[in-house]
Amino acid sequence: MSASSLRLGVNVDHVATLRNARGGSYPDPVRAAHEAVRAGADGITAHLREDRRHIRDADMERLRREVDRPLNFEMAATGEMVALACALRPHAACLVPEKREERTTEGGLDIVTGREHLRPAIARLAGAGIRVSLFVEPEVHVMEAARALGAPVVELHTGTYCEAYLAGDEAATARELARLARAAAHGAALGLEIHAGHGLTLESVGPVAALPQVRELNIGHALVAEAVFVGLGPAVAAMRAAMDAARAEAAA
Numbered sequence: 001m002s003a004s005s006l007r008l009g010v011n012v013d014h015v016a017t018l019r020n021a022r023g024g025s026y027p028d029p030v031r032a033a034h035e036a037v038r039a040g041a042d043g044i045t046a047h048l049r050e051d052r053r054h055i056r057d058a059d060m061e062r063l064r065r066e067v068d069r070p071l072n073f074e075m076a077a078t079g080e081m082v083a084l085a086c087a088l089r090p091h092a093a094c095l096v097p098e099k100r101e102e103r104t105t106e107g108g109l110d111i112v113t114g115r116e117h118l119r120p121a122i123a124r125l126a127g128a129g130i131r132v133s134l135f136v137e138p139e140v141h142v143m144e145a146a147r148a149l150g151a152p153v154v155e156l157h158t159g160t161y162c163e164a165y166l167a168g169d170e171a172a173t174a175r176e177l178a179r180l181a182r183a184a185a186h187g188a189a190l191g192l193e194i195h196a197g198h199g200l201t202l203e204s205v206g207p208v209a210a211l212p213q214v215r216e217l218n219i220g221h222a223l224v225a226e227a228v229f230v231g232l233g234p235a236v237a238a239m240r241a242a243m244d245a246a247r248a249e250a251a252a
């Protein structure tokens with residue numbers, strides 16, 4: 001486990017995507033989780049979607065039982081998922097929005113207008129001893145809403161920042177990074193633990209890792225993509241090093 005103040009959660013969803021492509025048993029997401037831990041992951045994240053397009057129930061059970069690191073169970077705030085999480089008792093649960101037709105998560109959970117239906121889910125998960133985080137847009141008013149809901153952790157959606165970065169739009173990248181920085185500072189001042197994730201790559205991770213209030217980054221797709229060429233262990237180790245270098249440079 002890293003000595004860094006910034007934790008790396010490795011999301012193994014897309015190892016399961018590759019496994020499911022042929023309907024077999026390999027590559028195994030649990031083996032990927034062990035490899036990620038050996039290379040420096042502080043925790044494992046997996047998203048049990050309602051349509052089970054990648055991570056399946058058995059994967060989540062084995063990740064919980066066989067991997068000696070905190071498991072962050074990403075889920076929609078539905079009765080089915082809350083019941084599954086309360087039975088499994090992962091270290092953490094991150095409530096994320098889901099639409100069956102989406103290719104991937106498209107934004108943060110609506111915790112301003114849609115918050116009342118979240119309260120019972122948050123209460124049940126917390127009551128089961130599970131640390132609850134909300135996957136949300138990096139906005140100051142959303143931090144206020146998260147605190148009002150009683151969630152101890154927010155995960156800031158970095159997808160818009162990453163899209164701007166990948167498009168080479170420097171103005172939009174700077175604007176989105178400033179948005180993340182404002183939300184992280186405000187959320188931390190409210191007492192929220194700040195995480196971030198979605199779409200981060202080795203190239204785009206630095207400025208987000210440098211935000212001092214960010215305690216955890218959850219990264220998956222880019223690591224699995226890079227693993228195709230260099231292997232998962234080296235991909236995780238490189239991401240870990242980039243995060244630590246950015247944090248150290250910002251602190252200097």
Ligand SMILES: CC(=O)[C@@H](O)[C@H](O)COP(=O)(O)O
Pocket residue numbers: 011013014046047049074096103104105135197198199218
């Ligand atoms: C919430 C988030 O940004 C991701 O962790 C999520 O898992 C993305 O969904 P897919 O993994 O299905 O792309």
Ligand SMILES: NCC(=O)COP(=O)(O)O
Pocket residue numbers: 011045155196197198199200218219220221222
């Ligand atoms: N919550 C973000 C996550 O777990 C991984 O997202 P991505 O790196 O697969 O886009």
